Amino acid sequence: MTEVVADVAAALAAALPGRVVTDRHAMEAYRRDQCLLAPAGRPAAVVRARSTDDVITTLRTAGDHHAPVVTRGAGTGLAGAANAIDDCVVLSLTGMDRILSLDVPGRTAIVEPGVLTGVLDARAREHGLWYPPDPGSKAISTIGGNLATNAGGMCCAKYGVTADHVAALTAVLADGRVIRTGPPTRKNVTGLDLTRLLVGSEGTLAVIVDATVRLRPLPAATATAVAAFPTPQQAVDSVLRIAAVADPAAVELMDRTCIRAVNRLTRMGLDESSGALLLVQCDGPSADQEAATCARLAEAGGATEVLHTADPTEGEMFMQARRMVYPALERLGTTLLDDVGVAVQDLPRLLAAIERTAADHGVLVGTFGHAADGNLHPTVVYDATDRDAADRARAAFDDIVAAALVLGGTITGEHGVGSLKTPYLDAQLGPTERELMTGIKGVFDPGGILNPGRGY
Amino acid sequence: MTEVVADVAAALAAALPGRVVTDRHAMEAYRRDQCLLAPAGRPAAVVRARSTDDVITTLRTAGDHHAPVVTRGAGTGLAGAANAIDDCVVLSLTGMDRILSLDVPGRTAIVEPGVLTGVLDARAREHGLWYPPDPGSKAISTIGGNLATNAGGMCCAKYGVTADHVAALTAVLADGRVIRTGPPTRKNVTGLDLTRLLVGSEGTLAVIVDATVRLRPLPAATATAVAAFPTPQQAVDSVLRIAAVADPAAVELMDRTCIRAVNRLTRMGLDESSGALLLVQCDGPSADQEAATCARLAEAGGATEVLHTADPTEGEMFMQARRMVYPALERLGTTLLDDVGVAVQDLPRLLAAIERTAADHGVLVGTFGHAADGNLHPTVVYDATDRDAADRARAAFDDIVAAALVLGGTITGEHGVGSLKTPYLDAQLGPTERELMTGIKGVFDPGGILNPGRGY
Known part of the structure; x- marks a missing residue:
């Protein structure tokens, strides 16, 4: 030492x-x-x-x-x-885990960063409210981590990402000074938006010590539709048609590799001849008719098997297929989980590029994700004990990131840059944009002690 | 010279x-x-x-x-x-007024800053889409100005403000370099959020030369409810109860002074014995039942006169009462239009403070605004030819801003700081927050030539 x-x-x-x-x-x-x-x-x-x-x-x-x-x-x-x-x-910050206040009529909560997101949501639900952002990790991840990465999840399609649910923050600067962004009014245009600047800054600008988050009233009902399509293109076409007339909370896609992996793990009996499975969850007072509309559109769009239900338990069972994808892929080998984003209508081209990449490198790639947001998690599955396979997996991962950029997309939709994707930054950000970000970092943290070398 | x-x-x-x-x-x-x-x-x-x-x-x-x-x-x-x-x-920038593209399936448009917001919205509507942010000036204001101030409007209650509809920007820095924020994917966490930083920066950081904005599918239906309450407190209580079960696009409030002014201008015959009028507009497939629910809640909350309609023309007529408020107040004298925000449940206290202020200074104040956002426009009406009246009007304006701050609110919800409210900044922002904002300005505009001395 x-x-x-x-x-x-x-x-x-x-x-x-x-x-x-x-x-x-x-x-x-x-x-x-x-x-x-x-x-x-x-x-x-x-x-x-x-x-x-x-x-x-x-x-x-x-x-x-x-x-x-x-x-x-x-x-x-x-x-x-x-x-x-x-x-x-x-x-x-896991020890800073208090919910400092829960204002039911005002529909806000003030939480310390170590509060588990699932715990916040559960507390809100006791009062007929909920906290929408739902990253897959929500039961075990903290709100502070969700804020640092601007975490997404399934119901961003309708409700937006973590940043859309933050009203104000208290944060400590590198030099120990405490700042307060906000006020937590629904509208505020006094000065620059420091709240939005801190959310997603991955620990590089300041340390968030409390957050005022917005809650929503629980929807009156939920309903779910599932549709199996011969091709991913048909599934994406249906996503666009659905988005034109409905506002589903979640629109999730699974490709054939994911369908097979889930079947192997769960014996759910999903149709393995399908090219893509779409899971659509609607909520609100007209959830049932909305899900029925989605099902009808999927059928008109070429889906071979379509189901919809207003029964919450049955709906949850359908969504469970989607939630099992990653554990199911993990059973097949070591995984490299990617997180790229493109415009929704470019998803078929991204999916085709992913398929080509898998073939080129001789690796298995299972792709699933948030179709209505154009945010996919192509997951390279490989044998970590085989050095050559690991190299090919990494090459495939790189090619997928490159494919998203070729389509004008992003190297990360919701997981963040971290140290993993810092090497890819120059492929997405121009030198002037990076210079601005570095300059902003210098304003917050002149000594450069907060998570240096990461994020931008 | x-x-x-x-x-x-x-x-x-x-x-x-x-x-x-x-x-x-x-x-x-x-x-x-x-x-x-x-x-x-x-x-x-x-x-x-x-x-x-x-x-x-x-x-x-x-x-x-x-x-x-x-x-x-x-x-x-x-x-x-x-x-x-x-x-x-x-x-x-009014001469940069081209709509560069309109992507109907992707529901985005790329516009130059001089495009009138109303023109963008009208073009979108030709394709079954719309651009939600609706500042009162939308027919005559440009999208560039809306971006610079992060403009709000009536339907922010459900749809959010201008920033919530911006996917990416192209902007010119003070030194002539061009930056591109984005990409315009629905989710993106690569680096700091420069888009949100530029929106609302009032011309102090860069000059926006094009914006990729998000459009939405036109709602299937709209329905409107109107409720007259004996007191503002009852009206606000109903706003909170409505927000717990419904998601109206607009929830607008008018006080008694506004009701009287509109009656005088339009002979609409609004009930002048009411303490406050609430106008609620719902949209979407269940708009009619949602408006009925709002009407029922208003009635249970003490409203003496309640109407609701699914007829768009009739609904538009109701909303017209709200739109006539400012012109009606302008008929009564010279106006100082304010723009303060508080938490929704603090609105009765803000309204009481405004009433006291009017009495203290012997001026007329008509208050109206966006109740569901806690964003009000108390408007001081005075005789500009009377020097003493002008001084009292200005004092009342100052007191209203101070009242919002005492309640933990904001000095501006949607109009911006500009040169008008720069003197009030230190009352809302702490010295460290201001120092950060000034530091960020220095990163974008080291020579300090862009709208110096304004905004923060």
Whole structure:
């Protein structure tokens, strides 16, 4: 351990008794998120913050020692944004897990960053409200992590992403000063939008210590439609036709590889001759007729098997097929989960490019995702014990990102850049845009201690 | 005319033949927006840009001469953000008025900043789509001005503000470099959100030269409910109850002064014994039943007169009462139109404070606005020929802004800060937040030529 590292660890331990972990084995659990592709360094210390004051002390101390700070929640991230940097301070916020207030008539909650998103949603539901953003990890991921990555999910189709549900934030700057964005009024045009700037900034600008989030009244009803199409093109055409007349909460797509994988895991008996499966969930007072309309449009669009139901349990069973995709793919091998986005009407071209990529590199790619948002998760499945297969998998992953860019899309729709996709940034952002982002970072964090080298 | 001013005017005239106005009388029309309270300087030159290249040349030339640049659209702004600064270059974008593309299946349009918002909406409607943001000025204001102020309107209650409908922007920096925010995918988390940073920045960061905006499918039906309440408190209670079960496109409030003013102008025969009138517009496939629900809730909430209709013409007639409020108040004297926001449940307290303010200063204040967003437009009406009345009107205006801040609200919900509200900024923003905003401005515009001294 270098002297500098020992210094910052000792200074933190002295300043924050009982909050600091420096044991190498104990720190192991704080080194990584869920992204296996990105490297993870060895931290100098881990701070388990319990309060805003703990965060302030951590940032000031790290700043004094020029130590990088990697802020993390539950570590469910998929882009390595929370992976440790060598000799950094890992700032864990899972201990700041209080719901500070729940204003039912005002339909807002003030939460600390360590609150699990699923817990917030469950608390809201006790009062006839809900918190819409629903990343797949919502039961185990924190709202702070969701804010840092501007997390999406299935019901973004209708309700938008995490940023669309944030009214105001309190955050600590790198130098320990506390800022408050907002006010949490529904409309506010006083000054620049610092709230939107912080959401999705992946721990590079400031550390969010509380968030005022918006809740919605629970919809009166939900209804679900499922449609199996011979080709992905027909499925996407139906997505566009559905979007023209209905406003479904979720429109999810699974390709043939995913259908087969789910069948293998669950024996659900999905039609393996289909080229694509579409799952549509509608909500609100006219959910049933909306789902029926979606089903009718899917049938007119060439779907060979169409079902729709207003029974919530049956609907949940259908959606379960979609939720099982990733676990089902994981059963087939090691997975590289991608997260690209294009305009919805470009999805067939993206899907075709993914198919070509799989063939070119001789790898299996299962593709699923949020069709109404044009946001897909092509997942390369490979044998990690085979070095050549791993290289081909990585090459396929790169080609998929490139294909999204060729179509004018994005290298990440909802998982974030992290350390995984930093190498791809120049392929999407122009040098002037990157220069602006770096400049903004310099305004918030002149010493460059917050998650340096990541995000943009 | 100083030498510097003559220099920049001559340089622009030489660089942009046919585009530059320097005649003092001709420049008069470019000196002001609709805000009478804010001062307006005398420009050195007006550039009527027709292309991105014109904008680049204008900014480079102004930068070379250290001349401030005030960018403007149709001049319908209400906060003096487009008022000229002495010796500035006014950059008018009304000549950049092309709709560059309209993608019906993708539901996006690419527009130049000088396109009138109403024209964009009308073009979208020809294809079964619409552009939701509907500031009162939409027939005569440009999309560029709407973007610069992050304009709101009536149907923000359901559809959000201008920023919620922007997918990507092309903009010119102060030094003439062109940036592209985006891509226009529905989800994108690559880097910081430059789109949201530019929207609402009131011409201080960059000049937007095209915008990719999102359109929506036209709703299947609309229905309208009107309810007259004895007190504003009852009206607001009903707004909260309605919001818990329905999702109206617009929820508009008018106080007794507004009711009387509209009656005087239109002979509509609104009930002048009411303390507040609520107008609720619902849309979508279940609009009729939703409006009926709203009417029922209003009645249960103490409304003395309740009507609802699924007839679009009749509904439009009801909404017309709301649209006539401002013209009706203008008939009563000179008006100071304010634009404050609070949490919805704080509206009764804001309304009570406004009433006290009117009594304290002996002025007439008519209050109307977007109840579901907590965004009101208290309008002080006075006799501009009476110096003392003008002073009292201004004092009342100040007190209303202060009342919103006491309630944790905002000094501007949708009109912007401009030059009108710059003096109030320190009452809402902390010094650290302002420092960050100024720092961001320095990143985009290091020479400080873009609308200096305004917005934050």
